[in-house]
Amino acid sequence: MTEQETRRQRQKRFERLAHVVAEPLHRYLLRRTHADTAEDVLSETLLVLWRRIDDVPGLGADGAPDPDDVLPWCYGVARGCLANAHRADGRRLRLLDRLMRTRPQQPAGAADHGDLHAALAEFGELDREVVRLWAWEELGPRQIAEVTGLTANAVSMRLHRAKKKLSTRLRTGRTGRENTARSGHGTDEARGGQ
Known part of the structure; x- marks a missing residue:
């Protein structure tokens, strides 16, 4: 099998998987975070699924995957991506808080620009x-x-x-x-x- 055929086959497997799991994953994320974050995390989850397509259990080479076989693993990936997003938000908020506390106060009589x-x-x-x-x-x-x-x-x-x-x-x-x-x-x- 040539490299191009392998790439096409991999792309077809991913498209079949995404067709089955995208909507349930989106609902899963919407129940756990606000809509903007859910969209971002869904994109990140699908990217991880693309990179790890060979690791998805229950995903055969041909035919549509069975949701009962692939969804639990995909939910686990989405859960990890959501946790990463929450940690990143926490880091941003802590940094913002630290910057606000360390920002030098303008002395009295300082120039108004x-x-x-x-x-x-x-x-x-x-x-x-x-x-x-x-x-x-x-x-x-x-x-x-x-x-x-x-x-x-x-x-x-x-x-x-x-x-x-x-x-x-x-x-x-x-x-x-x-x-x-x-x-x-x-x-x-x-x-x-x-």
Whole structure:
């Protein structure tokens, strides 16, 4: 038997098995978890069944499998996949809890960046990403070009325009009027006085 014939035969066996067990497994999972998780776990279960098709008891080479022979083993696989999903959810929740507890609290009087975020929200997605990569990730135009698929020249132009827009937006603030006091400077200092 050739490799292609073996693959086709394996695929037919799996299709016959899936036809018999998919619906009962779905019902089994829906009774044990919410619908979204049931869908994901069913997919994972079918993947395990595909990989372990030769291990499924009661699955002959030809003909439809008897549900009484194959379902108990398949339920066991689904149960294991569901347990894995629950453990993964628990790990994610514990990590989230730990991150929330260790997140540094903003000190009193810390800068409010609401205006900056509002100004960034007015940009298109690509321009916003270019600014973030430049400011937050400290990448240069050539590196940003590699990330975004733009040319380095296009990144430089977008960055120049974005900085100009941000400067204007932050200088005028939400009121639309020029804000003459610069952040962190007294009025004498802002004008260059002694």
